[in-house]
Amino acid sequence: MKKLYDSLFYLITLICAVGTMIMLAGIIISIFNEGLPLFRHVKIWDFLFGTFWYPTHAEAEFGISTLIVGSLVVTLGALVIAIPLGLGSAIFISEIAPAWLREICKPLIELLAGIPSVVYGLFGMALLAPMIRQLFHLDSGLNAFTAAIILGLMVLPIISSMCEDALQSVPKALREASLALGATRWETITRVLIPASRTGVIGGVLMGFGRAIGETMVVLMVAGGSAQMPKSIFQSVRPMTAAISAEMGETVFRDIHYQSLFAIAIVLFIITFGFSLLSETMGRKR
Amino acid sequence: MVKIKTSNLNLHFGQNHVLKNVNLEIEEKKITAIIGPSGCGKSTLLRTFNRMNDFKDDMKISGSIMVGDQDIYLDKIDLSHLRAKVGMVFQKPNPFPKSIYKNVSYGLDIQGKFSKSEIQAKVEESLCAAWLWEEVKDRLHSPAMSLSGGQQQRLCIARALANSPEVLLLDEPTSALDPQSTARIEELCVALKQRVSILIVTHNIAQAGRISDYTAFMYLGEVVEYADTSQMFTVPKDKRTEAYLNGVFG
Amino acid sequence: MRRKLNAKLGILSLYVAIAISIGFLLIFIFSIFYKGSSVLSWSFLFSAPRAAMTEGGIWPALVGTFWLSFLAVLISVPVGILSAVYLNCYAQKGNWVSLVKICVNTLAGIPSIIFGLFGMALFVNLMGFQVSLLSGALTLAVVSLPIVINASYEAISSVSGDFMEASYALGASKRQSILRIMIPTAMPNILTSVILVTGRVAGETAPIMFTAATFFNRQLPRSVFDEVMALPYHIFALMTEGTHADQQVPIAYGSALVLLLLVLLISGSALILRYQLRKKRQW
Ligand SMILES: Nc1ncnc2c1ncn2[C@@H]1O[C@H](COP(=O)(O)OP(=O)(O)O)[C@@H](O)[C@H]1O
Ligand SMILES: [Mg+2]
Numbered sequence: 001m002k003k004l005y006d007s008l009f010y011l012i013t014l015i016c017a018v019g020t021m022i023m024l025a026g027i028i029i030s031i032f033n034e035g036l037p038l039f040r041h042v043k044i045w046d047f048l049f050g051t052f053w054y055p056t057h058a059e060a061e062f063g064i065s066t067l068i069v070g071s072l073v074v075t076l077g078a079l080v081i082a083i084p085l086g087l088g089s090a091i092f093i094s095e096i097a098p099a100w101l102r103e104i105c106k107p108l109i110e111l112l113a114g115i116p117s118v119v120y121g122l123f124g125m126a127l128l129a130p131m132i133r134q135l136f137h138l139d140s141g142l143n144a145f146t147a148a149i150i151l152g153l154m155v156l157p158i159i160s161s162m163c164e165d166a167l168q169s170v171p172k173a174l175r176e177a178s179l180a181l182g183a184t185r186w187e188t189i190t191r192v193l194i195p196a197s198r199t200g201v202i203g204g205v206l207m208g209f210g211r212a213i214g215e216t217m218v219v220l221m222v223a224g225g226s227a228q229m230p231k232s233i234f235q236s237v238r239p240m241t242a243a244i245s246a247e248m249g250e251t252v253f254r255d256i257h258y259q260s261l262f263a264i265a266i267v268l269f270i271i272t273f274g275f276s277l278l279s280e281t282m283g284r285k286r
Numbered sequence: 287m288v289k290i291k292t293s294n295l296n297l298h299f300g301q302n303h304v305l306k307n308v309n310l311e312i313e314e315k316k317i318t319a320i321i322g323p324s325g326c327g328k329s330t331l332l333r334t335f336n337r338m339n340d341f342k343d344d345m346k347i348s349g350s351i352m353v354g355d356q357d358i359y360l361d362k363i364d365l366s367h368l369r370a371k372v373g374m375v376f377q378k379p380n381p382f383p384k385s386i387y388k389n390v391s392y393g394l395d396i397q398g399k400f401s402k403s404e405i406q407a408k409v410e411e412s413l414c415a416a417w418l419w420e421e422v423k424d425r426l427h428s429p430a431m432s433l434s435g436g437q438q439q440r441l442c443i444a445r446a447l448a449n450s451p452e453v454l455l456l457d458e459p460t461s462a463l464d465p466q467s468t469a470r471i472e473e474l475c476v477a478l479k480q481r482v483s484i485l486i487v488t489h490n491i492a493q494a495g496r497i498s499d500y501t502a503f504m505y506l507g508e509v510v511e512y513a514d515t516s517q518m519f520t521v522p523k524d525k526r527t528e529a530y531l532n533g534v535f536g
Numbered sequence: 537m538r539r540k541l542n543a544k545l546g547i548l549s550l551y552v553a554i555a556i557s558i559g560f561l562l563i564f565i566f567s568i569f570y571k572g573s574s575v576l577s578w579s580f581l582f583s584a585p586r587a588a589m590t591e592g593g594i595w596p597a598l599v600g601t602f603w604l605s606f607l608a609v610l611i612s613v614p615v616g617i618l619s620a621v622y623l624n625c626y627a628q629k630g631n632w633v634s635l636v637k638i639c640v641n642t643l644a645g646i647p648s649i650i651f652g653l654f655g656m657a658l659f660v661n662l663m664g665f666q667v668s669l670l671s672g673a674l675t676l677a678v679v680s681l682p683i684v685i686n687a688s689y690e691a692i693s694s695v696s697g698d699f700m701e702a703s704y705a706l707g708a709s710k711r712q713s714i715l716r717i718m719i720p721t722a723m724p725n726i727l728t729s730v731i732l733v734t735g736r737v738a739g740e741t742a743p744i745m746f747t748a749a750t751f752f753n754r755q756l757p758r759s760v761f762d763e764v765m766a767l768p769y770h771i772f773a774l775m776t777e778g779t780h781a782d783q784q785v786p787i788a789y790g791s792a793l794v795l796l797l798l799v800l801l802i803s804g805s806a807l808i809l810r811y812q813l814r815k816k817r818q819w
Contacts, residue, residue: 002366002709009711013622020619020685021636023678024643027654034657085560088553096550107807112561114732114803116739118768119792123564125775126571126785153560160557184539186546207645214647216742217768221775241649241742248653248746253661265653269646276645280638338705370707380698383721393706396716442702449706 031269034254035262038062047263053227053238055247055257062260064267066227070144070237071268073230074219075212077148078155082208085152086159087201091189093160094167106164112157121221124150129222138234140224145233147223151215155208162207166200167193199282206279210272216241240264289314289453289483290335295349297330299342304330306507308349312453312500317475317484319498319515321491323535327507328487332455335485336372337365353453370397373446373482377458379438381430381445386422389430389441393449408448415481416444417474436467440474447478454478456486460493472497491531495519503527565796572793575786581794585787594791599756600669600764601795604748605738607673607760608680613730615677616684617719623685624692625714637689644682648742651679655747670760672748679743680733687729691722724813731806735799741768767795 038047042062050063093105128149129141170193178188194201224236225246238246244261251258290312297305304327312318320328333339334351337358351358358368370393381389390409394400400408409426413419418440422433430441439459446454456475460468475484475497488494494501495515502512503524511518511527522528529535583593627633655675665671695718703713719726741749749769757764774788 006709006711009715010626013618013626016615016618017622017627017636020615020681021639023681024639026658027643027646027650027678030654030657031650034653085553085557088550089557092550092554096547107811110807111800111803114735114739114799116741116768116795116799118739118741118771119568119796120564122771122775122788122792123567126788127567153564156557156560184543186543187539190546210645214645214649216647216649217772221772241647244649244653245742245745248656262653262657265650269650272645272647273642276642280641336705338701341704366707366709368707369705374705376698376702376705378698380696380702382699382702382717392703392708392716396706396708396712445702445706 028269031262031265035259035264035266037254038256038259038263041256042260047260048267051229053243055260056250060256062256062263064240064243064264066229067238067240067243067264068267069229070223070227071213071219071239071241073144073233073237074147074151074223074239075209077144077233078151078212079205079208081149081152082156082159083205086156086204086208087163089156089160090163090167091193094164095185095189095193106161109157109161109164113161117154117215117217118221120150120154121217124218124222136234140236142222142224142236143234144223144230144237147219147237147239148233150218150222151212154215154218155212158211159204159208162204163197163201166197166204169200170196203279203282206275206282210275210279213239214241214268214272216245220245240268244268287314288312289354290485291352292334293350293352295334295351296347297327297334297339298344298346300344304507305334308509310502310509310512312483312485314483315479315481316499317479317486317497318500318502319494320485320487320502320504321489321494321530322504323530324489326504328504329457331504332374332457332485332487335453335455336369336374337363338369338374340365366397370449371451372453372455373449373451374455375439375442375446375457375459378462379435379442381433381438381441383429383431385427386430386433386441387426390444390448392445412444412448415447415478416440417470417477418444434467436463436470439463439467439471443471443474443478447482451482454482454484456484458487458489461489468493491533503530505530568789568792568796571786571789572791572796575790576793580790594767594770594787594794596756597765597767597770597791598794600749601738601767601798603669603757603764604672604676604744604766605734607669608676608737609730609734611673611677612680612684612733616681617688617726620685620688620692621714621719623689625710625718640682640685644686648679648740651675652743652746654678655743660747666761667746667748667750667763668761669748669757669764672744672764672766673760675743675747676737676740679740680737683733683736684730687733688722688726691725691729692718694725695721724809728806728810728813731809732803735802735806738802739768739795739799741766741772744769767791767798771795 047062047064049065050061051065052061052063053066054061093102097105124146129146131141132138132146133141174192174196175188178192183191219239220242223239223242225238225242226236227238227243228235230237244264247257248261251261288311292308292310295305295308308331320331322328330339334347335353339345347359353372382392387409390412391405394405394408410419413422418437421437430438433441460471472493475486478484486498498515500513501515501518503510505526511522511524518527519531522531580593581598582595584596585592623633623636652675655671655678659665659671659674660667699717699721700713703717708716744766748764749766750763771788771791774784774791778784
């Protein structure tokens, strides 16, 4: 009787684990399964490098280079904002703030990292965009610049908390050794601490990149949405996630437009997968 | 009366020959001490008696071990039943992160064949037998982790006693405790020999001398000498035993 | 002199960085609170939207978000914990386990919109659940699964082997030791992560866009096959659909404040729980 329950329990855990793996493999399979048939109609080259995204025209074109560029502009812009601020805050919290302040900061940052992205999107759309429009005399505040600011704000807590962990893991003795040799606090930070925690910091940046490029709601609401090659950061762009989420509702199950959106998802998946593998191997080396 | 009998017992961990041809007869309701330098296989030997080595990778065992009239390495052996019958207490006190009461009732709970009142009676009886009842009777439902180290170790003994074991295996039970708690557990062992056969591994030669009836000296996986404690401590037969007892190595 | 100046400027730049970061985040949170609180009231919370979304409250969206998150966690938590048990206690250690762990980690980093597409392809279309509470909850369950597995795996691995050994020595089988010792000991840590995941799931928009959410539904869901309103999607829809922006934006702020408070409450309680646990941890 007991033996039976033991085997039954084993079986249940096995089913859960295998089921989970199937589910997770299913994600990859399903996006490839739905997306790959596109390439019966469109050449991969034209898809990746074509500059026209006219999925609903009579003479439909499926070039996503403008969408990729849109994603990259917004993501890189976000990182340009978030890396110095995040790293600077992390160093401040880890090296300068007194212990009690650090104890408060850490959970606060974690709370901030949990704020839903749609709330950031609302803030960007209703408050920041009009300000940007006035400030720079633009026709619309919904553009790559605004989206980058909001995204930067969003990944800031993530980058900061990963950098903070990395700095905290540097042995105290190293700091003291450097200070004892007559280095100033700033020199200790730049010459000893940052090099020593480099892999963790890079891991944080990679993670921030992955989060930013995969973020949907913010760019959907704030980036403007035109599938065009931006000539300046104040132009409206249509990042990949925005295209998928904005257009999926208009498609018919398994028509060519539907397939092209899944094909974008494949590209997005490959990018984020590459980055998480990269940060995984970085973590391994540490 | 012989309680445990091993015949030509050999045990390997991978390539490592850890127990070499052990032949022992452990007397019933006596205290048998196992002494020897660290790494000689004392814990491993002890753990063959309730098959706790089974979890280790690459373990190979040959020969036989009889507990009572049962060969415990037969395939059809019910391990739960064996381990209830042969209780074990570890070096570091390791009560579960549960209440005192739940710790003691655990062995009975999992057997699932006792009523609540039977369990309650058995818990009290076991705590009494482990000399803990007076100290904890007013806080049976507070966490076991709130007890002192010595109390925790006696709780572990009570926990094993609740299963009504025939044999109690103690693996250096006092090495993590202060002298006072150690003395109390030594006295407890002597008292418990009324009801169970006790096998105690110890690093402390004096402890073996104080409480045990028989002593086995192990060296590099062999049982070098096995005799009446008083006899071994006065006239050891083997030179290695003598050297160990005189503190030449260890 | 030069060195001293550099050091001063460097440290100053850190103060500037933290001040800008905190300032940024404060403005953000303050503006949501400020604009949201002006519409917040009991009737806003407990009544349905009216007049083409320009008046009324968010009750159906709150209920929808509750059911979506509750069902998602209800599915993913047991499955996640049991999978972690399998990986930790039964699977042969080695390549297979590390492969699974790499997969789980990778999946934790996949953009949520991809989960949304997957949910649409599998649950909505292939399995025929349509756009429904069920499809949405299943999709969100898959979103949270990698997180739950990772957290449970960590929590379970940190249970001391001594406890398991003691349990075996008392005659417990592996199943009994897992169910009575390992999981209860790991439970507080698992629970913290489960609460954090619930907060995250409640705020997700992209996974439910095509699987569960509808812009307007006066009625509360009557079965798992109904479409539902959901708070995050409601905010998005108010900002991007409909024609009365000036009336819809305040409602969106109100909804955002409610969502923000909800999520902060949930994850805040998880953090407090974790703090308490660390303080009184005894083993
Ligand atoms: N799981 C294991 N795998 C391989 N070798 C082991 C294992 N456990 C113990 N050993 C080896 O068995 C020998 C005896 O160990 P042990 O019985 O713990 O010694 P003692 O308790 O006398 O100090 C040691 O040499 C140890 O290295
Ligand atoms: Mg030992």
